[in-house]
Amino acid sequence: MPSTRMIKKARMIIITLLSTYSLTSLANSIKQAPPKICMVLDKGGKDDHSFNESAVNGFNKSLKELAISKDSKFVEPRNDAQIPTFFRNFATSMNCDLIIAIGFNPSDSVPELALKYPNKKFLVVDTNLEEKNKAKNIRSITFQEHDGSFLVGAIAAMKSTSGKVGFIGGMDIPLIHRFETGYTAGAKYINPKIKISTSYVGITPDAWNNPTKAKELALAQYNEGTDVIFQVAANSGQGVFDSAEQMNKKTNHKKQHYAIGVDSNQNWIKPDIIITSMVKRVDNAVFFTIKDFVENKFTSGHTAFGLKDGGVDWAYDQYNKKFYSSSQIKEINSIKEKIINGKITVPDYYEQEKK
Missing domain, CATH: 3.40.50.2300 (Response regulator)
Structure with missing residues (x-):
């Protein structure tokens, strides 16, 4: 029969083992807690x-x-x-x-x-x-952004029948001027004589969420003969899409007005209006x-x-493929490859500002 001393010693060993196990389990649980x-x-x-x-x-x-x-x-x-x-x-x-x-x-x-x-x-x-x-x-x-914007600028010029395209930015900051600079260069690459109208929704962060103001700016451009507008205005850009739709109804679709989306692929929002989107893979x-x-x-x-790694690109899918002929697709992808390979140098607003 075990002595009292042996029983006490066994109890101490069990308590020590349990304590060690508990501390180890606690440490492991803390260590393995998923990050927030x-x-x-x-x-x-x-x-x-x-x-x-x-x-x-x-x-x-x-x-x-x-x-x-x-x-x-x-x-x-x-x-x-x-x-x-x-x-x-x-x-x-x-x-x-x-x-x-x-x-x-x-x-x-x-x-x-x-x-x-x-x-x-x-x-x-x-x-x-x-x-x-x-x-x-x-x-x-x-x-x-300037590389992707050059690409959709070229697309805008290809699809324009009036020789006038537009740009509507959200907040008037250097980042959005970078989009504008690339877009302008891309449009002129296709048509050196093309006319480009530019507007900004505002100078504060509220400019990203004012579709009413963006719609007014877009209507003004469309009424002056612009037929394609690239919007870089976050939620305000919905106003540009609405204005194109309103103009098409006004002319009974005898004259088509189009828009280009930004950041996400927005082609699906208004498939008869949005000819492509300049996708930026924030996701x-x-x-x-x-x-x-x-x-x-x-x-x-x-x-x-950038374009090489798919960070930016133009969106082509089931919603907008009706707008393009096979020769246009070939030309767009050729321009994309020339930018990637350095055969086309896209002006960068950031670099221009340093000079």
């Missing part, structure tokens, strides 16, 4: 069928396919004052592991936050913050950065995506 990903959208909201919606698609794909916390979330700021508050909450009370800023306006809050919380990781989309990346914890992703920027983070492959620094 938090994202701030730009003005215009998740249902803009454009820039923000593309970001949300990438985020939702991450929730579905990657091992991230179900407490991960994105927010839609209604005014500028909310943006820094959202970011502070993400870094503190919500304790998010990767914090994402979508667009020019939200990205302004990141450098200071990244420096204050060096253990957090950050992604900014559409802004290069490499010079402000003091803690080396920011990944900046931008796109070669991939978000998804693959989250994937890198989950797989411990996150790196800081700046990356620019």
